[in-house]
Amino acid sequence: MYKLINSSIIIVAFFASSMVFFACEEAPKAIPSPEIYLANQDAEIEKSVGDSIILEPKITYDIDASYQWKKNNQLIQNNTRILKDIATQLGRLEYFFSVETPYGADSVSIPVDVIVLASFTELFPENFNNDSSWTGTIGEPNFIYKDLLFSSQLNTDSTWHGFGLSNIHSTKQTEEEIPENSVYNNNSSENVFAVAKHLNGADQEVPVIKFNDNSNHDLKSIEINNTTKGVFLLKYGNNDFPRMGFPVSTDPDWFKVTITGISASGEVTGSKDFYLADYRSDNPKRDYIVEQWTTVDLSEIGEVNQLHFSLSSNKTNDSGEMITPQEFCIDNLKILN
Secondary structure: OHHHHHHHHHHHHHHHHHHHHHHHOOOOOOOOOOEEEOOOOOOOEEEOOOOEEEEOOEEEOOOOOEEEEEEOOEEEOOOOOOEEEEOOOOEEEEEEEEEEEOOEEEEEEEEEEEOEEEOOHHHOOOOOOOOOEEOOOOOOOEEEEOOEEEEEEEOOOOOEEEEEEEOOEEOOOOHHHOOOOOEEOOOOOOOOEEEEEOOOOOOOOOOEEEEOOOOOEOEEEEEEEOEHHHHHHHHOOOOOOOOOOOOOOOOOOEEEEEEEEEOOOOOEEEEEEEEEEEOOOOOHHHOEEOOOOEEEEOHHHOOEOEEEEEEEEOOEOOOOOEOOOOEEEEEEEEEOO
């Protein structure tokens, strides 16, 4: 009897150990499908003509993977994960990357914009000392930069309108200490930008940027900011200009620049409003004054040969003339073709 019980125990132990063994020998875990991700996925990729384009997507679970690249819907003879290309012409390039494994597939589109960047920065230091500005040359109605004509009118009494250039950055808000032609910003003086001046009055000329080839071009964007003096006047005012918004004013105050596109044939292609200050909201917490470089999308104004910049505001004097600042700053105009 003892032997029978002992044998039964041995048999039970054997089956138990067998179950543990087979449990350890379960089917291997399923390998997931591959997944593509990009470093700085939300960042735009921009290049100039002649630049190298290197695209290197990361992939999870790329076991026994095969890859495929397309450029503007055309298959590229490249079966690797990394693509190297050259930007040969202006415009948008649409790259398409796909990966396939025995366990699934994934794909992603990667747009690359090949642009002309009008940033003015290369004008420093040959044309500018630290913290200096230039507002035109008497007798010359414009200056040329990157095959663009910028209207510029300097008078013998030193008054001016149109576009000037500056590398003066300041956030000072004591009126007597604010540098002339400065942008409200803390960047270094190596960053050159343009100052636009549209004098108050209905008959005053607006600042104009014109392509020198008399052809139409697609634009991507431009960056705009207030001058340091503009921020001060909008925020605090002075004897000639009451500040915007509550408590001085309960009006829905606003101050904006309108960018109008003109084709080579002289037709208006579209326009874009950008508010340099906006106090129209019923919620005072949403009122604002622009105090940093802000990107303005220009794609919706169509193909243009000229850009006209005009200032307007609800704040006017008895003659209907605007009493808000007459200047603002631009930088980094991006041209697609």
